[in-house]
Amino acid sequence: MVAALYASHFILIYPYGIFSIRMPLFNPADSTSHAITLEGVVFPAGSKVEFQKESLWTEHPVSAVAPHPINAGSLRIRSLDKQRDSTLSVGLATAQSIEGWTCSAAQPAYFSVGRGANGGPSTWRLSSCRLIDGVRQAGSSWPAGTIVSRTIENSIEKWLVSWPGNSASPETWCNETLTVDGYKLSSFFGSYDKQHRLETWDGTACRRRANGQDDYVRIEKLGPHRFKETKVSAVD
Incomplete structure (x- = not known):
């Protein structure tokens, strides 16, 4: 008999036939009786861990939920959930x-992983998170639903802060709950440098x-003290 593993199937090859046994790529999450390590983080016994099979005999953890808050560096x-592109989805305890950004625990924070040189420890870098509501940072107090994300523009690393806000429908166009550069806004998308300067x-x-009619306008900051306003629509 010859055995071989192909994707999600385990193939048994006998002299008198070939049989395929379907094998799941992931095992359902279950509580572990011992500690496991995922991306350098030790999850204690009792954690719910999901494993991915590498073969019929070997598997490795890809996600884990601890029974209580644990340390992951600072x-x-x-x-912790390892995504297919190696991004880490992290449930913050608080x-x-x-x-420099105060991230909310209401939604997962996402991190990219840098592998350490010569087998050293990996480093996590914030990719994106939801900012905590109402805390002043980078010059503004951010409403609920504001997201910060890291990006690269013209080989320069920057931060993008986005708040889709109240722009979804005409009924909320004039609900201006964010103030930036003296402007009251109903939505906001901004680019910040590495030092969080807008x-x-x-x-x-x-x-x-x-005449009392409201116009819905788009405002752009083009540079220091340079702003442009463009009418989008009249508000009924």
Whole structure:
């Protein structure tokens, strides 16, 4: 008999035939009786861990949920899920400051992983997280639903802060709950440098005309003290 593993099937080859046994790529999460290590983080016994099979005999953990908050470097976390692109989805135990941004525990924070040189420990870098509501950072107090994410523009690393806000429907266009550079806005998308200094942004707001009609406008910050307003629509 010859055995071979192909993707999610285990193949048994006998002299008198070939048989295929379907094998799941992932085992369902189950509580472990011993500690396991995932991306350098030790999850204690009692954690719910999901494993991915590498063969019929070997498997490795890909996600884990701890029974209580644990340490992951300087972070306090509850869960860790390794995505297919090697991004880490991390359930924070509490709101906490990460690379100068106060990230909420209401949604997972995402990290890219840098492998250490010569087999050294890996490093986590914040990719994106939801900012905690109402805390002033980078010059503004951010409403619920604001997301910060790391990006590269023209080979320069930057931060993008996005708040889709109240721009979804005409009924909320004039609900301006964020103030940036003295403008009251109903949505905001801004670019910040590595030191969290605001460079450019665009957002939406309302402008009241002399006849009492509101115009829905787009406002763009093009540079220091340079702003541009463009009418998008009249607000009924």
